[in-house]
Each structure stands twice: as C-alpha cells, then as structure tokens.
Amino acid sequence: MLNLAPIPEWTDVDLERFRAEIQPLNRPAVLRGLVSSWPAVRAGASSPHALGDYLRRFDAGHPVRALSADASIKGRFFYREDMQGLNFERRPETFSSALDALLGRLDDEQAPAVYIESTPIGEHLPGFLQENVLPLLPASVPPRIWVGNAVTVPTHFDLNDNIACVVAGRRRFTLFPTDQLPNLYVGPFDFTLSGPPVSMVSLHEPDFERYPKFKEALAHAQSAELGPGDALYIPYFWWHHVESLAPFNVLVNYWWNSARTHGGSPFDCLLHALLSLRDLPPAQREAWRVVFDHYVFQRNGDPMAHLAPEHRGMLGAMTPERAKEIRNILVRVLSR
Numbered sequence: 001m002l003n004l005a006p007i008p009e010w011t012d013v014d015l016e017r018f019r020a021e022i023q024p025l026n027r028p029a030v031l032r033g034l035v036s037s038w039p040a041v042r043a044g045a046s047s048p049h050a051l052g053d054y055l056r057r058f059d060a061g062h063p064v065r066a067l068s069a070d071a072s073i074k075g076r077f078f079y080r081e082d083m084q085g086l087n088f089e090r091r092p093e094t095f096s097s098a099l100d101a102l103l104g105r106l107d108d109e110q111a112p113a114v115y116i117e118s119t120p121i122g123e124h125l126p127g128f129l130q131e132n133v134l135p136l137l138p139a140s141v142p143p144r145i146w147v148g149n150a151v152t153v154p155t156h157f158d159l160n161d162n163i164a165c166v167v168a169g170r171r172r173f174t175l176f177p178t179d180q181l182p183n184l185y186v187g188p189f190d191f192t193l194s195g196p197p198v199s200m201v202s203l204h205e206p207d208f209e210r211y212p213k214f215k216e217a218l219a220h221a222q223s224a225e226l227g228p229g230d231a232l233y234i235p236y237f238w239w240h241h242v243e244s245l246a247p248f249n250v251l252v253n254y255w256w257n258s259a260r261t262h263g264g265s266p267f268d269c270l271l272h273a274l275l276s277l278r279d280l281p282p283a284q285r286e287a288w289r290v291v292f293d294h295y296v297f298q299r300n301g302d303p304m305a306h307l308a309p310e311h312r313g314m315l316g317a318m319t320p321e322r323a324k325e326i327r328n329i330l331v332r333v334l335s336r
Helices: 013-023 039-046 048-056 093-105 178-181 214-219 266-276 282-295 318-335
Strands: 009-011 030-032 063-069 091-095 111-118 145-148 152-156 161-168 171-176 222-224 231-234 239-243 248-255
Touching: 009 013, 013 030, 013 231, 039 048, 039 161, 048 063, 048 093, 048 161, 063 093, 091 093, 093 111, 111 231, 161 171, 171 231, 178 214, 178 239, 222 231
Parallel strands: 009 030
Antiparallel strands: 030 231, 063 091, 063 111, 111 145, 145 248, 152 239, 161 231, 161 248, 171 222, 171 239
16 A cells, blocks of 8 residues: 555634635645535435435436456556557446346446446436535536446646545545656546546556656545545646445536636647647757747746737737737637
C-alpha cells in the first residue's frame, strides 16, 4: 500500500462554507457525509439488491455505455500490451440489464470487470434527481452516474471542477496536482480509453526504470478512501486515479466550469499549438514562449496598459463582437 499524504477532510459542509472556504483553496477536499441523507445511499446501506431495485424505478430504458473485460485484467481498464487496442469492450445496453449482470455475480471472484460509465442521470434515470439533491450546486449542473464492480480508472484529468459522491461501495481516490504533468508519463491524445489522455504508469506497480520521474509525482500525491454518503471535491485539471474497491459500487458526479470562454476549449488551443509552435527551431519557440507569457498569461501585468482602451484592438477586453472577429480569422486561416 502506498504511503501518500491524506486529502484534507471537511464535515458539515453547506453551500456557504463550500463557496467561502473550500473552493477558493483550489485544493482537493473530502466532504464527509455530504450526501448521507440521500434515499439512494440509504437503499445501498440495506443491500446492493435494494439499491438495484431503487435505481430500476427510474430507468427510462435508453441504451447506456457499458464496459466489460475478462477477470484477468484485475479490474484495470487500460491499453493492451501492444498498444494496438484496449483491454476491454464497450457496448450499448439498457441500464437495467447491465445492472442485473452486475448484481447476478456479486459473489463470483472470477466475474468479468463491468462498468456502466458516465451516464447522464436526467436522461436515463429521470426522477432520481428530485429525490437525491446535492445542496452545493445549482440544479442546472447535470449529474452522471457510474456503476461497476471492483474496477480501476487510470490517472486522468477533467477540464471541469468535480464533486464525486459515493452512493454505494467504497472508492479510493489518488490525486496529483496539475504541475505534476511532466512526471506522469501521459499517453496519446488521439487514442484514449474514454476521452482524456491517461498516465501510462500503474499506480500500485510502477516501473521506475521506465518511468523514473513518477517517484516525484508520488511525493506530491494525495489520497483518500470514501464510503457511502461521502463526497470528494476535485478541482479543475487535477489528475485523479480512481479505484472501486467493493463488488458493487455506485457513484454520482457533477462536472461544472464557471469560467467564461470565447472560442472553444483550451485543449483546442493546445492542438493548434502542436501544429504551429512545437516543431519550430528552439530559438523561435522560446520567442513565442515570451509572447504567450506576455499577452496570454500576462506574467508582466496588463500588456496593453500603455494604450487607451479604444486603441487596443483585439488585445482589448473580450467582447462578443471581438470574439466573433477573432473566430472568423481563425476559421479563414485553418481552412486554407
């Protein structure tokens, strides 16, 4: 077992405390007992089958994405050894049929690894939201449900803030700060397990000869184990590794991002930079690093403070009109 720093814990968290004391820190936080009053949590405390019956009440019958793999992968969804494919299959089936398959093999130590991933609750389980309310976020933030047996999701990031609520089972979260990216040995962008790229390092069996800098990542890692009713706040772009520890686990999470953007995801900007900057000669790359630090990251303060607002052009305050103008320029350039 890894000896990692614990994620700080909070109790009796309400909306005011979350916004005033926890969010401004931009650090992970365990929110003990946050959703312990949910009817879903109470059903799970009775038994996995009782929670299954509770969830089936809401099933709208739409197909969900279910992942499955042979027991030999020991629950770790990942690439195949040759990197020519994935070690699991993804197939559509109804929520209830996937749930029944899980509940039917709770005592089978050779059961396949099964995971119902990232299912929008409002569409697939209408009515669940009215009975199970998260008090820290507005109702406009749509939750998703994840159901599976003892499976592992490798270290990855999300371009959102996240509150993950354990409904049943137990989950161990291991988090790494954003600045540990150079030490995580991230895999390809265009061939991923389920969206974001993942670390290629096995958390519990790291190959330090192949990935020596991962030792430094572990020195900055934080970990916590959550049970039913507990929740975890994961700030934007914090890397996280998630292990479901029980034969039956249910989690509900909420992703949101209150930052305003005017032209797509920052990840799109990264892809554009790969095209236009990465392969420049070193001296030119360095020149552009200075330019980005000055105009985008504003490490030297307001880069246009010496000009009146009406003379700053596209480098001035971003208005809808100015954002549209810049997007039109990019469309013309990228369509050449």
